[in-house]
Amino acid sequence: NAGVTQTPKFQVLKTGQSMTLQCAQDMNHNSMYWYRQDPGMGLRLIYYSASEGTTDKGEVPNGYNVSRLNKREFSLRLESAAPSQTSVYFCASSLQGSNQPQHFGDGTRLSIL
Amino acid sequence: AQSVTQPDIHITVSEGASLELRCNYSYGATPYLFWYVQSPGQGLQLLLKYFSGDTLVQGIKGFEAEFKRSQSSFNLRKPSVHWSDAAEYFCAVGASSSNTGKLIFGQGTTLQVKP
Numbered sequence: 001n002a003g004v005t006q007t008p009k010f011q012v013l014k015t016g017q018s019m020t021l022q023c024a025q026d027m028n029h030n031s032m033y034w035y036r037q038d039p040g041m042g043l044r045l046i047y048y049s050a051s052e053g054t055t056d057k058g059e060v061p062n063g064y065n066v067s068r069l070n071k072r073e074f075s076l077r078l079e080s081a082a083p084s085q086t087s088v089y090f091c092a093s094s095l096q097g098s099n100q101p102q103h104f105g106d107g108t109r110l111s112i113l
Numbered sequence: 114a115q116s117v118t119q120p121d122i123h124i125t126v127s128e129g130a131s132l133e134l135r136c137n138y139s140y141g142a143t144p145y146l147f148w149y150v151q152s153p154g155q156g157l158q159l160l161l162k163y164f165s166g167d168t169l170v171q172g173i174k175g176f177e178a179e180f181k182r183s184q185s186s187f188n189l190r191k192p193s194v195h196w197s198d199a200a201e202y203f204c205a206v207g208a209s210s211s212n213t214g215k216l217i218f219g220q221g222t223t224l225q226v227k228p
Contacts, residue, residue, distance in 0.1 A: 040122070104158070107156055
């Protein structure tokens with residue numbers, strides 16, 4: 001069982017470059033999420049998609065865009081990367097509802113120079 | 114607004130000793146509560162969850178947690194820690210009044226296990 005798959009696992013960018021982080025889940029989940037993890041700050045929600053066809057801002061959306069391509073895939077785009085976006089990015093998915101546990105990918109470690 | 118506080122950033126215990134990790138939440142209604150564990154270089158794995166009913170919940174890997182409404186707490190416990198339990202632990206709260214599935218995470222507690 002693959003669960004939640006994130007690509008790439010590591011990436012180094014220069015300031016101003018753009019890139020898209022990919023996420024796919026094979027659990028037939030309705031909801032998908034993008035988080036960033038920084039030391040001492042836990043996980044902060046960037047964007048989420050409660051169901052296919054909808055996306056909403058989370059706690060820290062500035063500098064990011066998302067696309068819910070279909071039920072399986074939810075991508076995160078950095079249009080013009082900044083050093084402050086150096087972080088570990090996690091994608092998660094769940095069945096719809098706040099009582100549903102989220103299942104996480106292994107993360108993308110992104111460094112912006 | 115919801116919030117979660119994990120007061121201990123770092124805890125060290127000896128192998129075989131008991132463990133308690135603290136979690137305090139702020140939410141007006143009955144919350145949905147979760148504990149996750151993250152091993153180095155990995156994603157988060159669900160340990161246990163509380164929605165309603167029995168306030169003592171059992172999870173995987175021998176962990177349990179107790180919901181105390183009067184103290185707004187959901188502390189994680191394990192009677193005897195193993196070296197493989199060294200990891201980072203996150204408490205999270207979901208809103209029972211919302212169907213979005215959004216979670217608020219605490220800052221995390223890093224557990225070190227001494228041999």
